[in-house]
Amino acid sequence: MNDRVARIRGLIEGAPSAPGHDGGLLHRVCAAATHTLAASGTGVSVMTEVGARGVYAASDPLTERMEELQFVLGEGPCWDAFALRRPVLVPDIEEESPGRWPMYRPAAWEGGIRAVFSFPLQMGAVRLGVLDVFRKRTGSLRGDEFADALxxxxxxMTALLDRHEEAVMQGLGDSLDDAGEHRAELFQAQGMVMVQLGVSIGEAMVRMRAYAFAHGRRLDEVARDVVARRLDFGSDRP
Known part of the structure; x- marks a missing residue:
């Protein structure tokens, strides 16, 4: 973990809960990002290639509306950031072409938003959604702010994967008695995915975790299918 990521984790751990929420991790991410990036609001939306869409967390009601509106209209910076696999930076939303987000842009302006910066939640080829940063004033992110946003x-992204795995493991109880066997199977599957995709062992694990997240499955189930050759991550490669 690099120093910047470690610092960001510390800021998130110390962040207060967002208004109207229970202080869960993703809401604290939004609260910390809003403060650190001098934003008016920050939102986290999930977008996966198998069709999962929705707002997971937002720092405040206005930001939540701005996030939801992108899914209602089917356009906006989060869609572009996800599709292009790179940040979409709009320091002055009024200066954007009228043909870009023709419905979302005026709605965001009416809501008081003057700048928006969207960052895909991705590791390698895996994408899980977008982090949107909104401002009620125009202006670009400074270099250090951009690095902090990344x-x-x-x-x-790590929080989304962890949250999913914690949720699916709740209530399993005694079924975890054979954890050692599951762990060995997971390591075997990780190695197989590494070979299938020609990626590092670390990215192989990320790919399996992201697959489990997108399909609403447990990681050990995905690993079992890989080992049994019912699931081949390399089958869709060109």
Missing amino acids: AFAEVT
Whole structure:
């Protein structure tokens, strides 16, 4: 973990809960990002290639509306950031072409938003969604703010994967008695995915975790299918 990511994690751990929420991790991500990036609001939306879409967390009601509106209209910076696999930076939304987000742009302006910066939640080829940073004033992100935003996106992606795995493991109880066997199977699957995709062992694990997240499955189930050759991550490669 680099120093910047470690610092961002510390800021998130110390962040207060967002208004109207229970202080869960993703809401604290939004609260910390809003403060650190001098934003008016920050939102986290999930977008996967198998069709999962939706707003997971937002720092405030206005930001939540701005996030939801992108899914209602089917356009906006989060869609572009996800599709292009790179940040979409709009320091002055009024200066954007009228043909870009023809419905979302005026709606965002009416809501008081003057700048928006969208960062895909991705590691390698894996994408899970977008972190949107909104401002009620025009202006670009400074160099250090941009770097911090990338770190927030990295931490957020990890948080989404961890949150999913914690949720699916709740209530399993005694079924975890054979954890040693599951762990060996997971390591075997990780190695197989590494070979299938020609990636590092670390990215192989990320790919399996992201697959489990997108399909609403447990990681050990995905690993079992890989080992049994019912699931081949390399089958879709060109």
